Amino acid sequence: MNSSYLNFKDKHILVVGDVMLDRYWHGGTSRISPEAPVQVVKVSNIEDRPGGAANVALGLAKLGVAVTLIGVVGKDENAEVLSRCLEAEGVRCRFVYSDRLPTITKLRVMSRHQQLIRLDFEEREDSLSQNDAVAAMVKECLPNTDAVIYSDYAKGCLADVQTLIQLSNDAKVPSFIDPKGDDFSIYKGATLVKPNLLEFENIVGKCHSVKELEEKAKALREQFGWKALLVTRGEDGLILLSDNKAPFSLATAAKEVFDVTGAGDTVVAVLTAVYVTSQRFIDAVEYANQAAGYVVGKLGTASINAEQLDAIMYQRNRTTNFGVLSPEKVLEQIKLAQISGEKVVFTNGCFDILHPGHVAYMKQAKALGDRLIVAVNTDASVKRLKGEKRPINNLEHRMAVLEGIGAIDWVTWFDEDTPKEIIEALSPDVLVKGGDYTIESIVGAEHVLSHGGEVKVLTFVDGYSTTSIIEKANL
Template identity: 40%
Template sequence: MQAGKGFDVGGWRGRRVLVLGDVMLDRFVYGHVERISPEGPIPVLRFDNEKLMLGGAANVARNIASLGGVPVLVGVLGEDAEADLITGTLLGEDGIEGRLLRHGGHPTTVKTRFVAAGQQMLRLDVEKMLVLDAGLRDRLAGQVEEAIEGLGAIVLSDYAKGVLSPELVSAVMAIAARHGVPVVVDPKRVDASVYRGARVMTPNALEALQATGFDTSTDEGAEAAARMLCEKGGVQSVVLTRGAQGMTIYAPGEEEGSVPVHIPTAASEVFDVSGAGDTVIATLSLGIAAGLPIARAAALANAAAGVAVAKLGTAAVHASELQRALFDRSVSDQENKVLGGDDAIAQVRRWQAEGRSVGFTNGCFDLVHPGHIAILQKARAACDRLVVALNTDASVKRLKGPSRPVQTETARAIVMASIGAVDLVTLFDEDTPIDLIEALRPDVLIKGADYRIDQVVGADIVRQQGGRVVLIPIEEGHSTTSIIARAG
């Protein structure tokens, strides 16, 4: 799945997303270790500097802001200096609209991480479970109701610190339903039915295991867990985050996610996973607010998480960083489109197992011209995934003569892979692609309308397997031969 295909992250700029949940302060104390304490077998951290930033649900809001959205943050803080710091400085620095309630006797949650040489040595948590009484619950629900106009999504960021009680979640779900606002949930409760009615839920592997009993370390287990969470929890879709194993996406109400899809992690280097889940749900909520399908929004979230874990601290990902990561992956995807032999067959089988129709067309495509592009676009419209088979250099020479091809098979494959309508490029050395068609078993065989169906190589094979043959009208005025003649 190509993250961001057909979507610029600027497309969600200005979308308002409300984040409700457990607001925290993250403190990072940086230093260096030179010796072991004489008082005990522990390292002595010599202080260098410290950094304070928004954490928990506030970090979700921070990521929404840095990605170009407009976050509204609702939660509960204590009557203390840490709360003053959050409301007085940090929210303003990150461009967040704060609708935060103060509650005496309840300390603001603070997580302090001690770091040396890029590694966390210790984390100190100062926290107390919030007891959410009816009055406080109603005030929080009131904040959501007051901010509901113009919202593209609501995020429930549950860190199990007490804000998101079942009663408050139910009240917010009702408000969202009345106004037609999708709800995105980062869960902590084992009973997923608490979040019934949510558009999407994003459990991690451990949370899914605890809620369903399925081992999500395997694709099969992750699929089973996602299905159970949807069915028993009453949520519309699940994006199951699996760390180094990537994501499993199940959105039965949408074409792209009706069959569980697994996408590999986008992280190339991992320095700090702090807040990566916040980045995922922030990106996912913005994608949904912008009207993207769940699978596409999740692919963007996966790419954003890859950027986040390459940073130190509770990281916020900026729109420019995500756009750059998507560009780099697009270049990599073009290279990965060119497959041969068993790899090409395996990819076609994966697509077909996902319920996607696979189209096949072939040609020399020596000098790609507008006529080729038009044919490829029409071919892609006839199927879900398009395979283009290129004649090798040796095959082209036999068909076109010793002066052809003008471009090598490697160059032709790179050009073909860069065309958005093309999903896979492979090569064949024979004069016809009959053996390749037999091996790939495409659902749709596509050729130019200058052929009759009975002249299309492999038509009988595809039709016998229940497939179909599509003839695409040829664009007049475009010819590789004429281009070469004019150049000469």
């Protein structure tokens, strides 16, 4: 995805949901209270931050998106504080004021970067009397909106979320849901729904494998008519189900988890902002994953701006998207390439001593598609195939040399005697083999052909052979 997609300034996103004020009291602790066996915190700093749906709106504003926020607050001082915090960052607040409910406030007492206690100030109604007022505001804002995020914290603002989704659909505005609760039927017809694993399993039951998770996710998406379902799995990454495409998985981008507060808000904010610019779920998920990895490394409710996100993605693309990758990482990149309409070519071999014939072969292979993968036999595999004196160069060295060939995008490895398993796992668009083969005799050909791919046989350049080089050198 081109970095120009990060210019969100002409986009307007509506956020609707449960807004709250996150208040932090910071101070040192040096003694125990004489009144009770508790620490005494000498408060030296008070910090107010938007929370809940308000944090989603703040995250969008940090990206440079034009944002309108609709939520229910009390007629109290905390509502004014929340409004000032948001307006200062460019968020347009359209609050519905309640005579009975206070502004939801979460007070955290912090010392030495540790949370000692959290105090929640809130009251709930089973049926929020402001439903009609919220719906009227949403309907008024939709004509000038590129997308709407419904951020549900089960506090009541989205008690009638199905009506709001229908309003979005009628206006042809995509709706992105950060869900809550044990009934996902209320989100029927949404564009994308983003539960975490706990929320997802609360609906479909425990998933004992990734395959089971993907099957249940597919069924749930189809049941409720969502264009996409994104399950966030913490340290296990993300899984996206969209349209009729194969499930797309991404490993977590987090290097160190310091505080997960607000990570879900960041994911849905970045996800929506990128989608309205690229119109591709795969781009949106990639960027959202990187943004989440960034904010969980920060203390408290954190945000990321467009420049930071652009820099992270540039560094990631520059350092990890090409070259030597594990089979699992290569699979991620293949899915991205294929969804982008790129044709992926696969070949394999020992490549013990690289010679000009190999280089010419790689160039021919790359010309058959957009991306070229080369899978290399491990040292143990080479020994089984070629004898105890082989390989001459170990796997790391062989892959490093291949990585330097400009025609090759990805280099990976396999330990089996044949590449059958890795071909079936990666499912390339084109399978290439060099030498005197018939298509029917090529390992993996049946799998590739059955998935609509192609199998090609290329002729090696005459005069070059790894075996003859070794014999001449008396190795």
